[in-house]
Amino acid sequence: MPSDPLPERRTTYPAPSPAAQALAARCESRVNELARSMARDAFERLPGYSELPDDVKDVEVAATVRNGLRLFLRRVQHPQGRVGDYSLFRERAAQRAAEGMPLHTLLRSHSAAVYVLWQALRDEATDEETGALIELVDFLLHGHEAVIGAVTETYVVEQTTLSAERREHHRGLVRGLLDGSVSPQRAFEELGLEGSCLVVHLHLPQEPGTAATNVAGRRLVRRVQAAVDRSLDTRAVSLLGVGGGQVIVAQRTNDKDGLRTCEELCVSLRQVCGDDVRLASVTAATAHDVPDAARTAAEIVRISRACGRPPGLHLMDDVLLEYHLSRHDESSDRIAALLNPLEDRPDLIDTLRIHLEHGHDRRATAHHLGLHPNTVDNRLARITHLTGLDIASPRGNALALAALVLRGDVPE
Incomplete structure (x- = not known):
């Protein structure tokens, strides 16, 4: 569940006629049957649903479906009363976000449930109850809109929170890897890295008054992080601040020296920070080599600045003599x-x-x-x-x- 539940939006709908209420009441005895049908049949056609454990389908999903069906039927009978809220939908949405279920799959499951309920109402209605059936469908679709809103809001909030926690955890691992407070093997395992990687040092232009603690600084870091993610996809982990930082990225099989990777990253960063961007990368063959690679990359950038080299991508060969002289x-x-x-x-x-x-x-x-x-x-x-x-x-x-x-x- 999200730490701060979102407020429920209460919407008043016209009360269904007695005929519509009577039609809905006849479906109440089929709640368990419909729940099983949805959890085991209708949802199986959704991408990724079949991968859920059986106990999740038979217990959590079925319970959520039963709750939804009964909530709909109670609201038909008591449209102006307090007959329940969407807290269980929100709880399940948060769980699905934590488990990594795509949002589109979750929303399609709710739409599939609405369709199964519509079929049940249609099958139950007689020819004389067409008007009552239309009333219930209208009521059902209005309720579905509210449910989808609650589920989507909760899912997005939970996923955003989880993403921020995951990124901060990764930042801590990168920091520990670089300063030696976290074992290289543990850091690589938790960061999802293996084998050789590129360790990139970034130096970014910093506007006067920009600091990591103010709004402008936080926005800059977010833009830089987005540029890194856009350029390197999800293969990279980073430790960034307003003045730059380190990025660790798995080596591409077709880019062993990392030149193309760094050129693409430089282009993305210049679009965010302007032309005064500098970066250098060093290959680390193993996790244990990362701290030394980070220090070397930072030194290449420092020497390039000290020697007056123009901004951009700096290679060891560009400052080979200067690097030697600086020892x-x-x-x-x-x-x-x-x-x-x-x-x-x-x-x-x-x-x-x-x-x-x-x-x-x-x-x-x-x-x-x-x-x-x-x-x-x-x-x-x-x-x-x-x-x-x-x-x-x-x-x-x-x-x-x-x-x-x-x-x-x-x-x-």
Whole structure:
């Protein structure tokens, strides 16, 4: 049952005539027979119904049908009175949603029950009771509309609640898998993953003032999640926030390196977040490899940003040298400190990053930054003066590049 039952909508119908009430009363003795007919015959033609356990058909379904039949007959006799509500229909709708029965199958079962009841009323009516039969059919269809509304509302509410709980459970498993608090084997089993998979790191543009706790942030996360689901179908699990996150998806047999998968995902995310989307993926051969793969993918994105690479899909081969230079050892702090004189001049750091990315092309750098080429020359001269690095030389270029990726300075 849903935690917050929906309010019943009470509708008043014209009272059936005594003739219609008498016709309905004659069907009351057939309630058990009709319930068995529906549960075992009429419903068997519905897709997926035959897969239900026998005890569900013989107990739950039959009881629900009997309740519906008696509710209809009581309302015919007492159309203005309190003769019962749709609570059992709602309870069964919530159970069917939890069991995974499709909504269309559930609704078709109610429509099939109405048809069987109509047949019973038709068979019971004499030629002189045609008017009474029409009254009952009208009454039946009005009641069916109300039942379908109650069942659909409850099913959708329950399914939405279950979906949110399932997604949050999956988020917890992904978080535990990445931080080591959940065993990889257990996480993969509960997430429905097996074999090798792609671990994707996403970096998304974040509007000022957008946070996961405010309305705009929650909407953004929902849109991003919808884009991931749309692109990767149900094969992916994720841990997302307003700034990005991780996605784990089973590898496609025809896309072992994951390139096509990531390209499709990038297209979907750009439609939601704009062009400033970055992602990288690393293959994890087993569940135990996922944490390292996630760290590597995040590092590829970080280095790509630090080096001024344009947004989009980043591959390890794109930053192979930079990745190698960014590994920390005894010399790392001293190399990173070479750019300390520029800490108060972020414009100079940006100019250096863009200049290196554009292969020392001063005009391309100027165009990217919206500056005059002479301004770029002046900034580069200032960088050399403050740091002592001659970035025009192979050694100075390599040191500047290594310093950028070791510092991790990235544009906001």
